[in-house]
Amino acid sequence: xxxxxxxxxxxxxxxxxxxxxxxxxxxxxxxxxxxxxxxxxxxxxxxxxxxxxxxxxxxxxxxxxxxxxxxxxxxxxxxxxxxxxxxxxxxxxxxxxxxxxxxxxxxxxxxxxxxxxxxxxxxxxxxxxxxxxxxxxxxxxxxxxxxxxxxxxxxxxxxxxxxxxxxxxxxxxxxxxxxxxxxxxxxxxxxxxxxxxxxxxxxxxxxxxxxxxxxxxxxxxxxxxxxxxxxxxxxxxxxxxxxxxxxxxxxxxxxxxxxxxxxxxxxxxxxxxxxxxxxxxxxxxxxxxxxxxxxxxxxxxxxxxxxxxxxxxxxxxxxxxxxxxxxxxxxxxxxxxxxxxxxxxxxxxxxxxxxxxxxxxxxxxxxxxxxxxxxxxxxxxxxxxxxxxxxxxxxxxxxxxxxxxxxxxxxxxxxxxxxxxxxxxxxxxxxxxxxxxxxxxxxxxxxxxxxxxxxxxxxxxxxxxxxxxxxxxxxxxxxxxxxxxxxxxxxxxxxxxxxxxxxxxxxxxxxxxxxxxxxxxxxxxxxxxxx
Numbered sequence: 001x002x003x004x005x006x007x008x009x010x011x012x013x014x015x016x017x018x019x020x021x022x023x024x025x026x027x028x029x030x031x032x033x034x035x036x037x038x039x040x041x042x043x044x045x046x047x048x049x050x051x052x053x054x055x056x057x058x059x060x061x062x063x064x065x066x067x068x069x070x071x072x073x074x075x076x077x078x079x080x081x082x083x084x085x086x087x088x089x090x091x092x093x094x095x096x097x098x099x100x101x102x103x104x105x106x107x108x109x110x111x112x113x114x115x116x117x118x119x120x121x122x123x124x125x126x127x128x129x130x131x132x133x134x135x136x137x138x139x140x141x142x143x144x145x146x147x148x149x150x151x152x153x154x155x156x157x158x159x160x161x162x163x164x165x166x167x168x169x170x171x172x173x174x175x176x177x178x179x180x181x182x183x184x185x186x187x188x189x190x191x192x193x194x195x196x197x198x199x200x201x202x203x204x205x206x207x208x209x210x211x212x213x214x215x216x217x218x219x220x221x222x223x224x225x226x227x228x229x230x231x232x233x234x235x236x237x238x239x240x241x242x243x244x245x246x247x248x249x250x251x252x253x254x255x256x257x258x259x260x261x262x263x264x265x266x267x268x269x270x271x272x273x274x275x276x277x278x279x280x281x282x283x284x285x286x287x288x289x290x291x292x293x294x295x296x297x298x299x300x301x302x303x304x305x306x307x308x309x310x311x312x313x314x315x316x317x318x319x320x321x322x323x324x325x326x327x328x329x330x331x332x333x334x335x336x337x338x339x340x341x342x343x344x345x346x347x348x349x350x351x352x353x354x355x356x357x358x359x360x361x362x363x364x365x366x367x368x369x370x371x372x373x374x375x376x377x378x379x380x381x382x383x384x385x386x387x388x389x390x391x392x393x394x395x396x397x398x399x400x401x402x403x404x405x406x407x408x409x410x411x412x413x414x415x416x417x418x419x420x421x422x423x424x425x426x427x428x429x430x431x432x433x434x435x436x437x438x439x440x441x442x443x444x445x446x447x448x449x450x451x452x453x454x455x456x457x458x459x460x461x462x463x464x465x466x467x468x469x470x471x472x473x474x475x476x477x478x479x480x481x482x483x484x485x486x487x488x489x490x491x492x493x494x495x496x497x498x499x500x501x502x503x504x505x506x507x508x509x510x511x512x513x514x515x516x517x518x519x520x521x522x523x524x525x526x527x528x529x530x531x
């Protein structure tokens with residue numbers, strides 16, 4: 001297709017092949033373009049008209065809404081003003097009523113004040129009259145006393161006796177006349193009073209014993225340890241018995257291994273040593289490594305555990321009795337009583353019994369219950385150290401309480417329970433009675449066991465008094481005494497001589513059935529460390 005331009009008009013002329021477009025087509029095309037331009041202009045004018053019309057409609061709508069909003073706002077303002085006026089009127093009315101009420105109250109107070117003033121004036125008048133009457137009575141009394149004194153003086157002149165002499169003579173005559181009657185009345189009163197006191201004391205003790213009830217646990221000298229299997233017995237014994245010998249040497253506890261299945265027995269008269277041995281052996285069995293070095297470690301750990309148990313026992317005791325102001329040192333010593341016995345009776349349990357019974361007796365008699373229970377709990381505290389410090393447990397207990405500044409009345413109440421000191425305060429009678437009641441209960445004490453434990457303690461005491469003795473243990477129910485000596489101080493010959501001397505002294509000082517075997521052990525240990 002080719003395009004040619006008309007020279008006159010400059011309008012392109014389209015033609016296909018060799019054909020030509022006529023001038024009519026050109027005019028038609030121009031007319032179409034002109035029509036298109038006119039149509040576009042008309043369309044633009046129409047769209048602008050429509051837009052302006054819509055804008056006018058929107059402006060009208062917005063104007064109407066604004067006017068409506070302004071009208072509503074005016075209405076709300078008017079309503080708010082009306083409500084404010086109403087509230088103000090209500091508040092003024094309420095204030096007016098309160099003012100009226102206050103004025104009426106003030107008027108009543110003024111009237112009461114006037115009435116009180118009148119009453120005060122009347123009372124002042126009465127007081128003046130009473131003072132005048134009291135003064136008259138006083139004058140009359142003085143006159144009567146003066147007249148009475150003159151009468152006594154006249155009687156003394158007539159009788160030639162002073163007033164004191166007349167009283168003594170009158171009393172002597174009455175005494176002679178009614179001497180027998182007075183004696184019979186006094187005897188009757190004494191008998192009735194004694195019977196009443198006896199009955200009252202019996203009722204009081206019965207009531208206290210009935211109120212206090214504590215189970216009695218038998219104190220024995222052995223502990224049973226259950227084993228997980230039979231093979232553990234061989235490991236406890238060790239090669240050639242080295243483990244069991246080392247354990248017994250360090251703890252002073254005899255390990256008794258027999259045919260009893262899955263159990264062994266620890267025997268020792270000292271409850272603290274027995275408890276240390278029990279804890280240490282149970283920890284060794286649980287650990288599984290039973291050898292001399294491990295035995296030493298577990299024994300040291302067991303001593304710490306037992307020390308903590310002693311502290312907890314003391315805290316439990318003061319809590320049970322209801323004492324909150326004892327110092328920690330006193331509480332620890334009280335806990336040590338858990339491992340002491342007196343005539344087979346546990347001293348801690350006995351002390352708690354005495355404290356509780358003393359408190360109840362004091363409450364029944366109207367005495368100081370706090371002093372009574374403190375004295376009852378500490379009356380045997382000296383027994384916590386009497387095996388370590390020389391002296392009577394009573395004197396040791398007094399020194400301990402004085403050292404830690406315990407109330408002096410507590411010391412006065414506890415120091416008389418063995419009648420070493422006179423009774424100083426009434427609470428001392430209560431503590432003495434409570435101590436007797438606790439010890440006299442059926443099954444509370446066993447003299448035979450206490451004598452047996454004392455004999456075992458005497459065996460160790462005798463051995464420890466010899467020079468060169470490091471420590472000693474009475475085992476096998478007192479039939480054997482093992483004595484460990486310091487190798488640097490004694491040789492083999494001196495050790496044999498020591499065994500003879502100890503055996504001789506035991507035979508001279510103690511009474512015992514059968515015979516006692518004295519074993520002196522001298523061991524030298526050399527330790528070095530490879531680095």
